Amino acid sequence: METKKIxxxxxxxxxxxxxxxxxxxxxxxxxxxxxxxxxxxxLFNGKVHLRNNGDxxxxxxxxxxxxxxxxxxxxxxxxxVVDAAGxxxxxxxxxxxxxxxxxxxxxxxxxxxxxxxxxxxx
Numbered sequence: 001m002e003t004k005k006i007x008x009x010x011x012x013x014x015x016x017x018x019x020x021x022x023x024x025x026x027x028x029x030x031x032x033x034x035x036x037x038x039x040x041x042x043l044f045n046g047k048v049h050l051r052n053n054g055d056x057x058x059x060x061x062x063x064x065x066x067x068x069x070x071x072x073x074x075x076x077x078x079x080x081v082v083d084a085a086g087x088x089x090x091x092x093x094x095x096x097x098x099x100x101x102x103x104x105x106x107x108x109x110x111x112x113x114x115x116x117x118x119x120x121x122x
Contacts, residue, residue, distance in 0.1 A: 003020055003034065003036070003050065005096055006036065006048055006050065006056070006096070006099065007036070009096060009099055009100045009103065010036075010038050010048075010103070012100075013040065013100070013103045013104060013107060014040060014041070014107075015038045015039060015040045015103070016038065016039050016041065017036055017037060017038035017039070018036065018037045018038075019036075020034045020035065020036045020050075021034065021035055021036075022034055023035050023049070031052070032051060032052055033049055033050055033051045033052060034049075034050045035047045035048065035049050035050070036048045036050075040103070040106075040107060042063060043062070043063055043064075043106075043107060043110045043111065043114070044060050044061060044062045044063055044106065044110055045061050045063070046058060046059035046060045046061050047059045048099075055092070056092075056093055056099075057082070057090050057091060057092050057093065058079070058090070058091050058093060058099065058102070058103075059088070059089070059090055060088070060089045060090075060091065060106060061087055061088055062087040062110060063110075064087075064110065064113065064114050065087065066087065066113065067085070067086055067087070068081075068084040068085070068086070068087065068088065068089040069084040069085050069086075071084075072084050072089075075105070075109065076105060077091060077101075077102050077105060077106075078093075078094075078097070078098035078101050078102055079091040079092055079093040079094065079098050079099070079102050080092045
């Protein structure tokens, strides 16, 4: 997977991001992946984890307090949720289209959830 394509997708969805950096198991070992930290302002942040073999994952950290694990069944994601606990979730993405669709879905989902939670407080 190409880093520029991932950046284009994030940018098209309004995300801000930092530069890619290498990920190593230990400092003396060769990098096995690259990561890019991003933020979709007001909704969620996280990172894209791109392995040297081309596999990639997105890490989602919601800005609103809720448990992803309890919501996984209602998420209509293309990617596979590989871990979810509290406000943290890892999703395996098979291709760029899945990434684009999942970021769009999560933006809408979290906006709606946020609005629902605000209405419940009033």
